[in-house]
Amino acid sequence: MKAAVIDAYKQPMPVLKQVEIPTMRSNDVLVQIVAASINPIDIKTKDGGLRMLLKYEMPMIMGSDFSGVVTAVGDSVTSYQVGDAIYGRVQKNRIGTFAEFIAVDQADVALKPTNMTFEEAASIPLVGLTSYQAIHDIMKVRPGDKVMIQGGSGGIGVLAIQIAKNLGAYVATTTSADNFALVQSLGADEVIDFRTTDFSEVLSGYDFILDTRGGKTLEDAFKIVRPGGKVVNIAGLPNARFGREYGVPLWKRMAFGFATRNLTKLEKKTDVTYTFLFMKPSGAELEILRQLIERDVIHAVIDRVIPFDQIDSALTYSRSGKATGKIILKMTNQYNQEAAV
Ligand SMILES: NC(=O)c1ccc[n+]([C@@H]2O[C@H](COP(=O)([O-])OP(=O)(O)OC[C@H]3O[C@@H](n4cnc5c(N)ncnc54)[C@H](OP(=O)(O)O)[C@@H]3O)[C@@H](O)[C@H]2O)c1
Known part of the structure; x- marks a missing residue:
């Protein structure tokens, strides 16, 4: 799969590379990512600014939240099935949503709000x-x-x-x-x-x-x-x-x-x-947010949607601190085209 990888802290920009699809654990779902959001933590992590709290082994794939479609489920997964549209924030030691696939624990995701596009849904989790x-x-x-x-x-x-x-x-x-x-x-x-x-x-x-x-x-x-x-x-x-x-x-x-x-x-x-506060992933709380979104209580605010291949410009814009709402990275795949219709 294609992924945005850094090989060392403070690397100016990630490199888009072909890497192995992540290995699933028994409680994981494998997700084909449709959209992911940029968060200031992505750059802070890349620059090593959070090393007192989080230390990553290199190389690492960037990205913390996503929306996408389940393509496989682990042996112990009971809450989701192949084809489900979901959104989530992965655990801090399992980041890597700037990629075509992510393996994520079923406890860290929820069904995508039905009244949002994948791009809008990706703006919510973190x-x-x-x-x-x-x-x-x-x-x-x-x-x-x-x-x-x-x-x-x-x-x-x-x-x-x-x-x-x-x-x-x-x-x-x-x-x-x-x-x-x-x-x-x-x-x-x-x-x-x-x-x-x-x-x-x-x-x-x-x-x-x-x-x-x-x-x-x-x-x-x-x-x-x-x-x-x-x-x-x-x-x-x-x-x-x-x-x-x-x-x-x-x-x-x-x-x-x-x-x-x-x-x-x-x-x-x-x-x-x-x-x-250092936020924690929670599928249960994403489910509460899903219900608020479907009741029209919470709306997405998106500054811009940028194709995955142009991740450098998305990160540069995030670093400027001028975004109004969220910056979204969009993958090119069959689901994304569906979402755009
Ligand atoms: N601890 C955690 O778990 C956690 C989780 C999420 C985020 N964070 C941190 O929270 C911070 C904010 O994240 P974010 O996603 O909201 O960032 P962001 O989207 O990059 O924030 C950009 C916004 O900040 C506004 N802004 C710039 N300078 C300002 C100032 N002096 N006073 C008030 N507003 C100002 C800008 O408004 P204008 O366009 O009008 O200038 C712009 O709309 C980041 O440092 C992030 O790392 C921490």
């Missing part, structure tokens, strides 16, 4: 699960809660706004002026232009903030959250508490604790909890 885990599982948002989402027009933002609104939250978000109409159409109640306005000077009394930026933006988050509230961060630094839950060795937990000492001070000073 960002949908991250947003759901932040807003539903960690914040446990209830009607009337005030939620601030940084970067409402990004891959995460477009899903997080919709999920928070569906739970009845009042939602504020940041984006640049060109994307105001988009985030308002998704339900945002208050929109701040991050290029001209400092959110921490105009917002206060929020129950929760989902930080997608890290750095100063993350530290400023503590200024707008009420005592007892939560800052959930997906783009900054893991703290020692996360390290303990993630099962990393003591020396790494100490390194995390040292790197986040300012955040720990802010937690104590403001009585706001800091949680670093």
Whole structure:
């Protein structure tokens, strides 16, 4: 099969190569991939930026989520059969969706929403699960809660706004002026232009903030959250508490604790909890998202669809940080043509 392979960390771009189709385990389905989405983690992984959390053996195939069609099932698979259209986010140690096939555990996938094309469905798994885990599982948002989402027009933002609104939250978000109409159409109640306005000077009394930026933006988050509230961060630094839950060795937990000492001070000073989230694959939660999508509660927002052969341009665009919604890679195969009709 054709796959986007890197042979060493920091390689400028993956190389499209012929490689073996992945070997299946008994709980796996083998999927012919129709579309995959680009996520910032792809470049971070390629550049070795996540080595404190994840170390890959080289060569490795890039890519974390997908939509596609089941072409074979392992001996223990009970939930899916050949021909099923599914979508999923693979486990972090089994990535490789920028390829024609992937072997994935049945527990990490769900049926593709019937009202989405393969391209739309591929835009959901990683960002949908991250947003759901932040807003539903960690914040446990209830009607009337005030939620601030940084970067409402990004891959995460477009899903997080919709999920928070569906739970009845009042939602504020940041984006640049060109994307105001988009985030308002998704339900945002208050929109701040991050290029001209400092959110921490105009917002206060929020129950929760989902930080997608890290750095100063993350530290400023503590200024707008009420005592007892939560800052959930997906783009900054893991703290020692996360390290303990993630099962990393003591020396790494100490390194995390040292790197986040300012955040720990802010937690104590403001009585706001800091949680670093590293999303987990979950077929069960993708099934919940499927139902929300089929009820028209959640919609895909796609910036552009790029043929697999042009993966370099897709990664370059992702690195620019200017995408509005998701960047999708499209395979050329019989299913894709069907989806396009
Ligand atoms: N920990 C986890 O499990 C996890 C999971 C998923 C993602 N992440 C991380 O979360 C971050 C966001 O991911 P993403 O997929 O949303 O990225 P993305 O799609 O690349 O985000 C691009 C968007 O960010 C907006 N933006 C740029 N600078 C901004 C600023 N200063 N304030 C507010 N918005 C700004 C841009 O808006 P304009 O076009 O208007 O400039 C653009 O719409 C990444 O660092 C990613 O690695 C972590």
